[in-house]
Amino acid sequence: MTRAASVDFDSSTDAAGARSRRAVAAVASGASKWLVPALVVALWQGASGFGLISDTLLPAPTSVLAAGWRLTRSGELAANIEISALRAIAGLVVGGGIGLALGLANGLSKLSENLTDSTLQMIRNVPHLALIPLVIVWFGIDEGAKLFLVALGVFFPLYVNTLHGVRSVDPQLIEMARSYGMSNGALFRRVILPGALPSIFVGLRYALGVMWLTLIVAETIAAQSGIGYMAMQAREFMMTDVVVLSILIYALLGKFADFVARFLERVCLPWHPAYKKL
Amino acid sequence: MTRIAALAPSEALPGFEVGLRDAAPPGAPLTARGLVKRFGDKIVLNALDLHAPAGQFLAVVGRSGCGKSTLLRLLAGLDEADGGRISFGDREINDAPRLARVMFQEARLLPWASVLANVEVGLGRARGSGRRLALDALASVGLADRVGDWPSALSGGQRQRVALARALVSRPRFLALDEPLGALDALTRIEMQHLLEAAWRRERFTAILVTHDVTEAVALADRIVLLEDGAVALDVTINLPRPRSRGTAEFGAIVDRILGRLLRSA
Numbered sequence: 001m002t003r004a005a006s007v008d009f010d011s012s013t014d015a016a017g018a019r020s021r022r023a024v025a026a027v028a029s030g031a032s033k034w035l036v037p038a039l040v041v042a043l044w045q046g047a048s049g050f051g052l053i054s055d056t057l058l059p060a061p062t063s064v065l066a067a068g069w070r071l072t073r074s075g076e077l078a079a080n081i082e083i084s085a086l087r088a089i090a091g092l093v094v095g096g097g098i099g100l101a102l103g104l105a106n107g108l109s110k111l112s113e114n115l116t117d118s119t120l121q122m123i124r125n126v127p128h129l130a131l132i133p134l135v136i137v138w139f140g141i142d143e144g145a146k147l148f149l150v151a152l153g154v155f156f157p158l159y160v161n162t163l164h165g166v167r168s169v170d171p172q173l174i175e176m177a178r179s180y181g182m183s184n185g186a187l188f189r190r191v192i193l194p195g196a197l198p199s200i201f202v203g204l205r206y207a208l209g210v211m212w213l214t215l216i217v218a219e220t221i222a223a224q225s226g227i228g229y230m231a232m233q234a235r236e237f238m239m240t241d242v243v244v245l246s247i248l249i250y251a252l253l254g255k256f257a258d259f260v261a262r263f264l265e266r267v268c269l270p271w272h273p274a275y276k277k278l
Numbered sequence: 279m280t281r282i283a284a285l286a287p288s289e290a291l292p293g294f295e296v297g298l299r300d301a302a303p304p305g306a307p308l309t310a311r312g313l314v315k316r317f318g319d320k321i322v323l324n325a326l327d328l329h330a331p332a333g334q335f336l337a338v339v340g341r342s343g344c345g346k347s348t349l350l351r352l353l354a355g356l357d358e359a360d361g362g363r364i365s366f367g368d369r370e371i372n373d374a375p376r377l378a379r380v381m382f383q384e385a386r387l388l389p390w391a392s393v394l395a396n397v398e399v400g401l402g403r404a405r406g407s408g409r410r411l412a413l414d415a416l417a418s419v420g421l422a423d424r425v426g427d428w429p430s431a432l433s434g435g436q437r438q439r440v441a442l443a444r445a446l447v448s449r450p451r452f453l454a455l456d457e458p459l460g461a462l463d464a465l466t467r468i469e470m471q472h473l474l475e476a477a478w479r480r481e482r483f484t485a486i487l488v489t490h491d492v493t494e495a496v497a498l499a500d501r502i503v504l505l506e507d508g509a510v511a512l513d514v515t516i517n518l519p520r521p522r523s524r525g526t527a528e529f530g531a532i533v534d535r536i537l538g539r540l541l542r543s544a
Contacts, residue, residue, distance in 0.1 A: 176386040179356060180379075180444075181402040190399070194390040271390045271428045 059241040064248065067241035076230070081249065084219065084226040087143070088211050088253075091150025096207055099155040100200065103162025107196070108188070120159065128152045129217055141222035146215065153214035154207035161203025165196030198272060201265045208257045216250055227253075305333040305484035306366035306378075306451040308353065314361035315348050315508075322348045324508035325362070330501075332367070335478055335485045337499035339492055341540060344505040347456060350488045354380045354454035366452060379450035381458040385437035387429040393440050394425040400444035408447070415443040418480075419473060435466035439473065446477055453478075455487040459494065471497055475521070492536050496529060497522050504539060512539050 041061055047053045048060030055063065071077035102120070106113040128149060139145035169192050177191045219228020227246050234242035266275050308330040315323040322345040330336045338346045351357040353364060355378060366378070379400070387396045397412040416422055419439040429437055438458060445453060455474075459467045475498055478485050489495050495502050496516060504512035514536065518528055 172382070172384060172386050173388060175356065176380075176382065177399070179354065180399055182399070190391070191388065194388070197390075269390075271430065273430055 056238055056240055059244060063241045064244045067239070067245050071230075071242070071245070077249075080225060080227050080230045081253070084215060084228070085253065087146050087219075087226065088150060088215050088257075091147050091215070092154050092207065092211050094147065095151030095153065095155040096158045096204070098151070099158030099203075099207075100162050103159045103200075103203075104166060104193075104196075107163050107166025108192070117163075120156075124156050124160075129214065132217070132221060136222055141224070145222055146218045149218045150211055150214045153210040157206040157210060158200070158203040161199050161206070162196060165199025165203075166192060168199065169195035198269060201261065201269070204264075205258060205261045208261055209254070212250060212254045212257070304451070305482055307332040308364075308366055308452060308484055308486070310349075310353065310362065310364045312362035313349070313352060313359050313364070315345070315352060315357070316360050322508055323352070323359075326505075326509055328503065328510065330484055330486065333482045333484055335487070335498060335500045337487045337489060337495035337502045338505060339489060339495050339502060339536065339540070340505035340511075342490070345508045346488045346505050349505065350380075350454050350456050350486060353452075353486060354378055354456075356380065378452040378454060379445040379448065380454045380456065381438075381441055381445050383457045383460050385429070385434075385441040387437055387440055387444075389429055391429075392425065393421065393427050393429065393432070396429065396440055397444045397447050400447040402448060411447050412443070415447040416440070418446070418477070419443045433466075435462050435470065438462060438470060442470075442473065442477065446481065449481060449483075451483050453483050453485045455485065455489075457489055458487075460490070467494070472521075474498065479520070492533050492540070493524065496532050496536070497524060502536060504536060512536070 044053070044058075045061050048055065048058070048063075053060075059067075068077065102112075102116060106117050131152070132149070135145045135148055139148060173191055173195065174187065177187050182190070215226075216228055219226045220232050223229040223232075227249050231243050231246035234240070234246070269275050308328070310326060310328045313323050313326040313328075314321070326345075326349065328349075338349060340346045348357070352359050387393075388399065391399070393416065394409070394412055397415055398408050400415070401408040401411065413422070413425065416425055419442055421436060421439055421443065424432065424436065429440065432440065441458070458474075459470050462470060471494060478498075487495065487498060492502075496518075499516055501516060502512075502514045503510050504514075506512075514532065516532060518526075518532075522529060
């Protein structure tokens with residue numbers, strides 16, 4: 001009796017011990033990911049403090065933070081982030097919308113594909129940033145130029161992946177749906193679109209990367225507002241802290257956009273084995 | 279009275295009383311005349327004639343490549359014949375989607391739709407009040423507790439049971455079964471055979487089962503047709519009482535006879 005009880009007692013403490021060990025391990029593994037970045041920032045700060053790195057070439061992290069605080073208080077940072085974000089979103093909606101629509105159309109209709117696909121594949125081989133000189137001639141440096149470049153940049157990833165997604169929907173499922181008398185509309189809504197969605201999301205995440213890249217280039221070359229413009233202005237006056245700040249803001253915006261896309265994937269693809277809740 | 283008697287032997291399986299809603303519509307009699315199907319130069323079906331009276335459970339067996347799956351696809355309206363006519367009673371094949379349902383070898387469930395939504399697909403365009411019917415159909419295959427799950431959470435046998443519920447929810451008058459149990463393990467197969475037989479006895483649809491498993495054909499069918507070179511080579515009526523026990527001498531004799539004929543055609 002006693003022995004049985006003591007065995008029980010032992011196993012329960014074992015279980016509790018294992019649980020707390022696992023918790024510690026989880027925290028340690030989470031913390032270890034941040035170890036190297038933290039070390040780099042600390043070294044950077046140290047090197048700047050001891051004068052090993054010139055403040056005009058690479059300002060200390062604290063100077064960058066101070067610049068951020070200064071620009072936040074003046075309202076300049078928020079205004080520039082807003083204009084950059086608006087440009088990015090507008091370009092994504094226009095270019096991504098057209099890419100999605102054409103991808104669906106060409107995936108569903110042989111006629112549409114014959115008419116447009118080979119033309120689009122030819123244009124795809126032109127690096128869209130190579131068009132900048134031409135775009136400046138066409139649009140000057142106003143909003144039209146940025147919108148055009150971003151839209152063109154995000155168009156192809158969404159087009160190509162949407163087309164691929166529609167094409168790769170299991171033909172057995174389509175046959176099943178037809179044999180059950182599904183109308184074309186229902187077939188699209190209930191079989192083809194959900195089947196293509198994982199691939200469309202791949203295209204969206206790729207497009208988001210292209211979106212920020214295009215915007216950075218467009219804003220540093222031809223703009224009168226936005227994060228890129230802020231960085232170029234700061235360069236004129238050798239305010240490297242603002243330049244570094246701008247680079248960090250771009251990185252954060254990119255990370256944020258990716259986060260939103262991942263979140264949408266989770267919400268829209270709950271059935272997908274990759275996003276299954278554990 | 280006869281309905282009750284017919285249902286009695288299936289009490290070992292869950293939820294069959296659900297089927298006692300109202301009298302099932304009679305199955306559709308199926309007639310195929312002079313069916314021809316070619317793939318390139320190869321003639322797969324060579325002027326095949328076949329008639330299945332209303333409510334018959336007909337099994338089609340044959341070696342691979344004998345044209346049995348091709349025949350089923352024509353009867354189910356999935357492919358078009360190169361010649362000949364198919365009719366269901368007084369209706370032509372073009373009306374078939376409203377009468378006929380198909381169960382494929384793969385379950386073919388929509389991965390992005392819940393189990394319940396997948397069964398609702400079976401209601402075709404006449405959805406709406408279908409939720410109740412879909413729930414009943416799922417209960418009749420013993421999956422009432424899995425309605426909200428994704429298909430990926432089910433086993434192969436459970437997926438095929440959902441596919442059966444989807445095929446039955448619209449109360450078809452003709453059910454085409456294209457080796458639906460071919461990919462299942464032996465035990466699940468036998469369970470599914472019982473389920474299929476019970477559904478057929480309840481709903482009285484005309485059933486055509488394509489299978490390479492002669493024992494399965496003898497266990498389920500009223501009649502077995504053996505295809506060879508695109509034509510009917512053997513037509514056997516099975517008069518064994520249901521539910522059938524596989525151990526009996528008569529059962530074994532019929533299996534042997536058909537297997538013998540199949541082996542001879544090598």
